[in-house]
Amino acid sequence: MAVEGEVMDSGEKRLNELGYKQELRREMTLFKTLAISFSTMTLFTGITPLYGSSLLYAGPASLVWGWVVVSFFTWFVGIAMAEICSSFPTTGSLYFWAAHLAGPRWGPFASWCCAWLETIGLIFGIGTQAYAGTQTLQSIILLSTGTNKGGGYFAPRGVFLAIYIALTLIWAFLNTFALEVIAFIDLISIWWQVIGGFIIVIMLPLVAKTTQPASYVFTHFESGSDTTGVSSKAYAVILSVLVSQYSLYGYDAAAHLTEETKGADKNGPIAILSSIGIISVFGWAYILALTFSIQNFSYLYDTSNETGGVFVPAQILYDAFHGRYHNSIGAIILLVIIWGSFFFGGLSITTSAARVVYALSRDKGVPFSSIWRKIHPKHKVPSNAVWLCAGICILIGIPLLKVSEIFTAITSVCTIGWVGGYAVPIFARMAMKEKNFNPGPFYLGKASRPICLVAFLWICYTCTVFLLPTVYPITWSSFNYAPVALGVFLGLVMLWWVVDARKWFKGPVRNIDEMNGKV
Numbered sequence: 410m411a412v413e414g415e416v417m418d419s420g421e422k423r424l425n426e427l428g429y430k431q432e433l434r435r436e437m438t439l440f441k442t443l444a445i446s447f448s449t450m451t452l453f454t455g456i457t458p459l460y461g462s463s464l465l466y467a468g469p470a471s472l473v474w475g476w477v478v479v480s481f482f483t484w485f486v487g488i489a490m491a492e493i494c495s496s497f498p499t500t501g502s503l504y505f506w507a508a509h510l511a512g513p514r515w516g517p518f519a520s521w522c523c524a525w526l527e528t529i530g531l532i533f534g535i536g537t538q539a540y541a542g543t544q545t546l547q548s549i550i551l552l553s554t555g556t557n558k559g560g561g562y563f564a565p566r567g568v569f570l571a572i573y574i575a576l577t578l579i580w581a582f583l584n585t586f587a588l589e590v591i592a593f594i595d596l597i598s599i600w601w602q603v604i605g606g607f608i609i610v611i612m613l614p615l616v617a618k619t620t621q622p623a624s625y626v627f628t629h630f631e632s633g634s635d636t637t638g639v640s641s642k643a644y645a646v647i648l649s650v651l652v653s654q655y656s657l658y659g660y661d662a663a664a665h666l667t668e669e670t671k672g673a674d675k676n677g678p679i680a681i682l683s684s685i686g687i688i689s690v691f692g693w694a695y696i697l698a699l700t701f702s703i704q705n706f707s708y709l710y711d712t713s714n715e716t717g718g719v720f721v722p723a724q725i726l727y728d729a730f731h732g733r734y735h736n737s738i739g740a741i742i743l744l745v746i747i748w749g750s751f752f753f754g755g756l757s758i759t760t761s762a763a764r765v766v767y768a769l770s771r772d773k774g775v776p777f778s779s780i781w782r783k784i785h786p787k788h789k790v791p792s793n794a795v796w797l798c799a800g801i802c803i804l805i806g807i808p809l810l811k812v813s814e815i816f817t818a819i820t821s822v823c824t825i826g827w828v829g830g831y832a833v834p835i836f837a838r839m840a841m842k843e844k845n846f847n848p849g850p851f852y853l854g855k856a857s858r859p860i861c862l863v864a865f866l867w868i869c870y871t872c873t874v875f876l877l878p879t880v881y882p883i884t885w886s887s888f889n890y891a892p893v894a895l896g897v898f899l900g901l902v903m904l905w906w907v908v909d910a911r912k913w914f915k916g917p918v919r920n921i922d923e924m925n926g927k928v
Contacts, residue, residue, distance in 0.1 A: 417462030452604070452752040455656025456695055458541040459820070461721025462879070463652035465710065467622075467645040468631030469700045475650035476696055480689040483657045485864040489684045489835050490661060491678035492857060495849030498677055501684065502767060503661060503830045508916035510837035512845075518906070520916040523833035524769045525902045530826025531762035534659070535802040536819045538758055540809075543572040549715055549744045552737045556715040556727070563717055566810050568767050573806045578750070579797035580759040585792045593758060598753035605746035606691045610698040616739065617702040617729040626700045636710065638881030647874055654871050655820055658828050659758070660684040672880040678851040704728040722747070762798040767791035772917050774910075786862060814880075820874040821870060821891030832868040835861050 433586045463472050485904035493506045493571060508520035555561035563574070583591055612621050634640045639648060660681045701726055703709070712718035715727050715737075723744060769775050770782035770791075781794045808815050838846070839861035853860060876895075880887040906914075 414702070427769070433679075435615050453695065453747045454538060454541060454754040454836075455608075456652060457722050457747055458537075458544060458816070459652035459655055459698060461695070461709065463649045464700075464721065465633035466637055466639060466649040467633075467642070468629050469703075470628050470630050470647075471646045471649040472652065473696055473700060473861055476653045476693050479650060479653035479657050480685075482863070482867040483685055483689070485860050485867060486831055486835070487660055488853070489838065489857070489864045490831060491564075491681045491719075491851050492848070492853045493834055493838055494677040494681060495675070495851035496847055498849070501702065503834055504765065505917050506834035507837055509839055510834055510846075511839075517911070517916045519833050519837055521774065521902075521906055521910065521914055523830050524765070524774055525899075526764070526826045526833070527830035528765055528769065528826075529898060530823055530828070530830055531758060531765055532801050533805065533819055533823035533908060534758045534827060535580070535755055535762060535798060536805050537816075537823050538751050538755030539573045539802065539806065540816050540819060541574045542576055542748060542755060543569055543726050544720060545723075545744055545748040546572060547752060548720045549741055549748060551716060552727060552741050556737065557717040557901070558713070558715055570806060573809065574803050575816075576755060577799050577802050577806075580756045581795050582659070583756060584759050584763060584795045585790060591760065594753065598750075598757070601746070601749055601753065603687075603691075605749070607693045607696060609743055609746065610691075610694045611737075613698045613702045613726065613729055613743070616733050617704065619704065620701045620733045621703055626697065631706070634841060637879075638816065645715055648877070648879060649836070651874065651879075652694075654874070655824050657685070657688065658831075660688075661761075661831065666924055675850050678849075702729050704732060740802050759795065759798060763791050763795040766797060767796040768792065769875075772914075776913055812886075812890075814889070817879055818890040819892055821889060822894050824875050825872045825891065825895060828868055829872050832865055832872075839865060863926050 460472075463475075493510070497506050497509060504520050504524035507523035508516040510516075511519035515805045548571060551557060551561045551563050553561070557563060583594070591717050630642070632640075632642065632645055634645070637645070637648075639645045699722060704725075705728070708714055708728075709720050709721045714724055715731075718724075723740070726740035726743050727737055731737055762833075766775065766781055767784075770778040770780075772778075775781055781797055782791070783793050784791055805819065808816075839858050876889070876892045878887075878889050
């Protein structure tokens with residue numbers, strides 16, 4: 410809160426105009442906000458865990474060019490969101506945007522849907538980072554202890570789950586007691602990923618004894634129907650692009666931090682668009698580096714290879730360094746860089762998830778809201794919301810002990826919830842009368858509606874493809890449980906709305922009157 414004699418921050422002034430008082434510390438600069446947004450998207454965390462399956466569906470060409478196509482459409486979504494963020498720089502971000510853009514009649518329902526989609530997407534997002542980070546650490550341990558062929562230690566499911574839980578708890582602890590440390594870690598994160606990205610992208614093709622020709626990388630199509638059961642080439646291409654669609658989101662993290670960012674009405678949109686630009690370029694370079702460095706395509710999936718055939722990027726790194734230096738030290742070092750990206754990503758997503766739960770609880774939209782909206786008296790962070798997110802993340806990870814395809818469901822629910830939450834305010838912005846929109850410094854003018862239309866249609870397509878089966882024939886062990894999980898969840902949320910919530914939930918609740926001493 411600005412004190413007498415000081416010039417009020419433009420973001421805080423806009424926040425007050427929207428009916429909210431300043432409660433969180435507004436001390437993050439543009440660079441810090443960009444670092445957290447960049448860390449949430451991350452260079453490696455989306456591509457690395459799904460690279461192997463996407464490559465198997467249709468070969469390198471569709472994977473490589475799929476990234477370019479998805480990046481193109483992601484810009485439409487990012488630009489549409491940047492305009493809205495500039496007008497509504499609040500922690501509730503998407504949820505708040507939906508309520509105000511949809512108007513008094515549809516605002517409560519729009520914010521209800523958006524808030525719950527975003528909440529489940531972010532919480533499952535913590536799970537994706539914990540799972541993929543654990544998988545990377547599993548490969549590091551395996552290669553460090555002798556490889557799969559040399560009697561190395563391959564962590565069983567129980568140990569895998571224990572690491573998954575440990576990562577989740579560490580992120581929750583840091584988000585509760587070390588906000589200043591997180592800001593510093595996120596500064597490290599952006600340099601870690603930029604420098605680490607340069608090292609991997611440049612070093613890997615140079616170290617590999619042989620590299621694939623450009624014709625193979627950019628034009629070769631190779632169906633993996635014998636393994637995946639997907640015989641349709643078009644369907645295989647659609648599935649091969651999932652890695653790009655899963656990787657290119659998370660840029661709304663900057664919006665979640667706008668109540669803590671200086672000049673958020675300007676710096677929020679800049680952080681969103683900068684994150685997309687950096688990841689689009691570096692992500693494609695990372696995909697090219699991995700693909701050019703493939704030594705033996707079929708050996709990547711051999712369960713008797715050095716990494717157990719379960720983590721294709723690790724095998725590519727091992728083949729490159731062992732082929733030239735006859736040891737796995739270089740591969741382990743690069744895997745540590747990748748693992749660091751997962752750690753930073755999980756930490757940032759935990760930050761974002763807690764802010765969304767806090768904002769929804771502040772507006773009484775979560776059961777036992779009075780508990781989850783409490784701010785830690787000393788550290789000034791929504792600590793209860795942090796631990797709620799961590800607890801749910803741990804619960805959804807427990808099936809790892811029995812279900813092999815749980816990561817497919819977690820990534821699908823995460824993507825649909827997270828990206829689906831983008832669709833609600835974008836559609837509302839497209840449908841509202843222009844005279845009712847109060848623009849911020851970043852304003853699209855007449856270009857707003859066509860940009861929002863393309864963005865909305867792309868989001869609908871993305872959500873649809875993540876509900877599709879990924880392996881045939883469909884069995885209990887290969888089934889994509891995302892439609893079931895989402896159906897149950899959304900069914901309960903909608904039932905709650907119809908039966909009870911519509912009677913009292915009005916969307917974002919003004920609290921500026923409390924600051925002014927009014928009842």
